[in-house]
Amino acid sequence: MAASLVALPLHLRSNFRHWKKMCAVTSPVAAVQPAGLRFKDLMETLTVDVQRAESRPLDVPLIAPFTIATTRLEKVENVAVRIELSNGFVGWGEAPILPFVTAEDQSTALAKAEEACEMLTRRQAGALGVVLRDIAGVLPGHEFASVMAGIEMALIDAVANSIGVPLWRLFGGASNTITTDITIPIVSPAEAATLASKYGKQGFQTLKLKVGKNLDADIEVLQAIRAVHPGCSFILDANEGYTSSDAIRVLDKLHEMGVTPVLFEQPVHRDDWGGLGHVTRIAHEKYKVSVAADESCRSVADTVRIVSENLAGCINIKLAKSGVIGALEIIEVARKSGLDLMIGGMVETRLAMGFAGHLAAGLGCFKFIDLDTPLLLSEDPVIGGYQVSGSLYTFTNARGQGGFLHWDNILW
Numbered sequence: 001m002a003a004s005l006v007a008l009p010l011h012l013r014s015n016f017r018h019w020k021k022m023c024a025v026t027s028p029v030a031a032v033q034p035a036g037l038r039f040k041d042l043m044e045t046l047t048v049d050v051q052r053a054e055s056r057p058l059d060v061p062l063i064a065p066f067t068i069a070t071t072r073l074e075k076v077e078n079v080a081v082r083i084e085l086s087n088g089f090v091g092w093g094e095a096p097i098l099p100f101v102t103a104e105d106q107s108t109a110l111a112k113a114e115e116a117c118e119m120l121t122r123r124q125a126g127a128l129g130v131v132l133r134d135i136a137g138v139l140p141g142h143e144f145a146s147v148m149a150g151i152e153m154a155l156i157d158a159v160a161n162s163i164g165v166p167l168w169r170l171f172g173g174a175s176n177t178i179t180t181d182i183t184i185p186i187v188s189p190a191e192a193a194t195l196a197s198k199y200g201k202q203g204f205q206t207l208k209l210k211v212g213k214n215l216d217a218d219i220e221v222l223q224a225i226r227a228v229h230p231g232c233s234f235i236l237d238a239n240e241g242y243t244s245s246d247a248i249r250v251l252d253k254l255h256e257m258g259v260t261p262v263l264f265e266q267p268v269h270r271d272d273w274g275g276l277g278h279v280t281r282i283a284h285e286k287y288k289v290s291v292a293a294d295e296s297c298r299s300v301a302d303t304v305r306i307v308s309e310n311l312a313g314c315i316n317i318k319l320a321k322s323g324v325i326g327a328l329e330i331i332e333v334a335r336k337s338g339l340d341l342m343i344g345g346m347v348e349t350r351l352a353m354g355f356a357g358h359l360a361a362g363l364g365c366f367k368f369i370d371l372d373t374p375l376l377l378s379e380d381p382v383i384g385g386y387q388v389s390g391s392l393y394t395f396t397n398a399r400g401q402g403g404f405l406h407w408d409n410i411l412w
Contacts, residue, residue: 039156039170039328043129048159049086050131053117055079055110055150056407058094058349061378066347067186069212069241070100076347076377079109079147082407083120083154091158092404093355095150096320096346101239101295102146112139112147120155128159132325139323142298146346148323153355156324160400167358168395174364176395178357181206181235182372186213189224200229203390206262207232208370211250212241219253226259235368237265240295244268244275248282255287263292263342263368265316270295277311284313292316292342292368303330307337314340314368319356320348327359335365342368350374350382354401357386357393381405 058080066073081093095109096102104112116138123134132152139148160170168176182204184195196207207225211218225232238247247267254261264283268275276296283289292314293306298321306312315334317327334341343360345353353371360366371393374380385403387394396402 038172042159042163042170043132044127046128046159046163047125048128048131048155048162049125050083050120050123050155051086052084053082053120053151053154055081055095055113055117057106057110058351058381058405060349060381062347063376063378065185066373066376068210068237069186069239071098073098073347076349077106078348078352079106079113079150080351080405081113081117081150081154082405083117083151083158085158085162086125087162089158089162090404091154091156091161091400092351093150093153093155093157094348094352095146096348096352097146098320098346102320102346103143104146109147109150112144113151116147116151120151128155131155136323136325142321145298145323145326146320148326149319150352152324153319153352157355157400164399166395166397166399167355167401168362169397171359171362172364173362175361176397178361178366178369178371178393179391180369180371180393181208182375182391183208183210183237183370184221184225185210187221189217189220192221193224193228196225196229196232200232203392205232205391206235208235208237208265208372210239211236212238212267215242215246215250218250222254222259223257226257234259234261235263235265235370236261236267237294238267240266240269242267244272244278247275247279251283251287251289260287261289263314264289265292265342266294266296267291273305273309273311277309280310280312290314290340292340294318294344297330298322299326300329300333303333303337307333307339312339314342316342316344316368316370317366318344318346319352319359320346324355324359331363331365340367341365342370344370345373347373347376349377350380350385350403351401351405354382354385354395354403358395358401361393361395 060076079095280291290313293312294316
């Protein structure tokens with residue numbers, strides 16, 4: 001009997017055979033299911049037993065410093081998570097650390113990850129959904145959301161490996177590909193032009209431009225990019241850097257240049273709800289530009305407020321803000337309310353980006369894809385995983401997310 005089937009209780013094996021037969025469909029179109037249906041079913045029916053769980057620092061250099069309105073990152077200092085089930089199958093996760101954006105620093109993340117890992121190895125076998133709720137109990141709220149995401153990723157990846165399906169099928173099977181934008185951080189106009197030219201030659205049609213530190217400098221950078229890549233689409237991401245009046249001035253200036261961004265992400269401080277709503281209204285009424293809530297949306301409660309007060313037209317989903325389960329709940333509320341969806345990340349390797357990409361491809365409900373930061377790293381520690389061709393990511397039929405680390409080579 002297959003190892004994945006042995007891992008299930010006797011009374012679930014017939015259900016598993018039926019479920020796995022459903023997952024064997026090779027055509028992404030034929031495999032479409034209501035968003036998250038398979039995963040939700042699995043949470044209730046699949047028993048998991050964690051044999052080993054551990055975390056280690058995941059430090060990777062960047063090609064160049066990554067500067068946004070609120071922080072400057074010289075290198076990635078994240079946390080890798082490895083979970084092994086009692087049936088021998090392994091899953092991988094990553095907790096990204098971005099100062100002033102994620103609440104945790106690396107030392108805090110390591111300590112909390114160790115606490116969650118110890119809980120998983122001590123507890124008895126239980127339903128996947130119950131185990132995931134226990135993880136949330138150890139890592140409550142936004143304070144430890146990045147660590148929670150990393151632990152959840154590893155457990156869900158181990159489960160997908162155990163039952164022999166890729167994550168994109170587990171999350172709905174809508175597609176096995178996504179097309180991402182690529183980010184230009186806050187740099188000089190000359191540097192921005194060089195990057196834009198390079199990315200244009202690589203086939204990137206949507207450039208996400210970090211703004212929000214200096215309005216006049218931002219306009220100069222936009223002009224420089226426009227000169228070398230005139231056909232590109234722009235996403236502006238202020239990372240809370242503007243006042244509402246400055247955000248509207250940027251749109252006015254762009255209009256004078258004949259440029260209309262496809263999205264304006266988090267123009268004002270996360271707690272400036274009035275400013276967010278004001279920019280959203282003016283941007284839509286005057287220029288038909290949609291505004292996305294990122295830092296302002298970290299929970300279902302935030303999402304409900306954004307919907308009820310009409311504060312944004314789009315929600316940026318990041319697993320590190322709310323965890324995997326929290327993100328799925330936010331997605332459900334946003335979709336029912338008719339909001340557009342974007343998926344993004346912090347500064348992550350292909351572990352976290354691979355998981356988020358599988359989720360986005362499987363659900364098929366994201367209008368904007370911003371999963372580019374592995375392309376900004378000078379090294380790739382991940383073995384296997386998704387295939388990259390310019391802006392196109394392709395997810396294979398490998399089990400789980402298909403990527404892993406050489407654990408013993410990770411620096412302690």
